[in-house]
Amino acid sequence: MxxxxxxxxxxxxxxxEPAGIRAAIRQAAPDADADELVDRWLGHVETEQRRIVEGERPYAPSDVLDREAAQLVTNTDVVPKxxxxxxxxxxxxxxxxxxxxxxxxxxxxxxxxxxxxxxxxxxxxxxxxxxxxxxxxxxxxxxxxxxxxxxxxxxxxxxxxxxxxxxxxxxxxxxxxxxxxxxxxxxxxxxxxxxxxxxxxxxxxxxxxxxx
The missing domain is CATH 3.40.50.1000 (HAD superfamily/HAD-like)
Structure with a gap:
């Protein structure tokens, strides 16, 4: 068809996506292991999205989940490009x-x-x-x-x-x-x-x- x-x-x-997050992390935390923090960031977002799909958490848009991840890994509200x-x-x-x-x-x-x-x-x-x-x-x-x-x-x-x-x-x-x-x-x-x-x-x- x-x-x-x-x-x-x-x-x-x-x-x-990982490159944008990595650049934002390096700007906020130059001395951190950026690759490890990218994995933690993406892992948090993936976990929370899965919880939302499964009905374990009310819906929250991706920018909210990204802010949560940013706070988790850098303790700041960096916004990746x-x-x-x-x-x-x-x-x-x-x-x-x-x-x-x-x-x-x-x-x-x-x-x-x-x-x-x-x-x-x-x-x-x-x-x-x-x-x-x-x-x-x-x-x-x-x-x-x-x-x-x-x-x-x-x-x-x-x-x-x-x-x-x-x-x-x-x-x-x-x-x-x-x-x-x-x-x-x-x-x-x-x-x-x-x-x-x-x-x-x-x-x-x-x-x-x-x-x-």
Whole structure:
């Protein structure tokens, strides 16, 4: 079936989240082990998002979780700027010439605005998990993209570097494309995604070949 829209994860897939956090930590705590603190930061956010999805904690947007993590690791309220991967901006522009582009992020609305402004990302539409008051891989988040697109889920292609995200999208009926990143969650041997791409240029080439 023809693909009606591309749905992109943002954190990790289009922007280098650990690099942005690492830079913010080094500015706030120059003598600290930045790599260890990045792991603690991301671990806190992941744990709290999972607790929210499982109903163990009321919903809190990502900027709140990031502030908690910043206090935990640096005792300050540093706000990271997440840079795009080298292929992101050009890759999105190329893909946007052929498909509607939807961003679908666990980042809250405030964080998403800041990320887009700093990284120069191009969307036709950007959606935040905050609108569903939960986090991926809760099906309610993927449903935001389905409702916004007006297309059946099988005509949407979820693009992410996190295998867990793609599994969630597939469970919600979306098609899936894994894009390799140094910080991603690689597929397991049991995963069956529709596309495997080295970067956005590779994904664009595979999609163009499929359209021929």
């Amino acid at each position: 023809e693909i009606g829209a591309l749905v992109f994860d943002i954190l990790g897939t289009l922007v280098d 997440r840079p795009p991967w080298p292929d992101t901006v050009e890759g999105l522009m190329r893909l946007a010439e052929q498909y509607p582009i939807i961003g679908l992020s666990n980042a809250g609305r405030t964080s998403l605005l800041r990320i887009n402004a700093h990284a120069g990302l191009r969307w036709h539409l950007a959606l935040s998990a905050e609108d569903a008051q939960t986090y991926k891989p809760d099906p309610a988040v993927y449903e935001l993209a389905v409702e916004a697109s007006g297309a059946p889920p099988e005509r949407l292609l979820m693009v992410a570097t996190h295998a867990w995200d793609l599994r969630g999208a597939r469970s919600a009926g979306l098609r899936t494309a894994y894009v390799a990143r140094p910080v991603g969650d690689p597929p397991s041997a049991a995963d069956r995604f529709d596309f495997h791409a080295e970067d956005l240029a590779d994904l664009a080439a595979q999609l163009a070949e499929r359209r021929m």
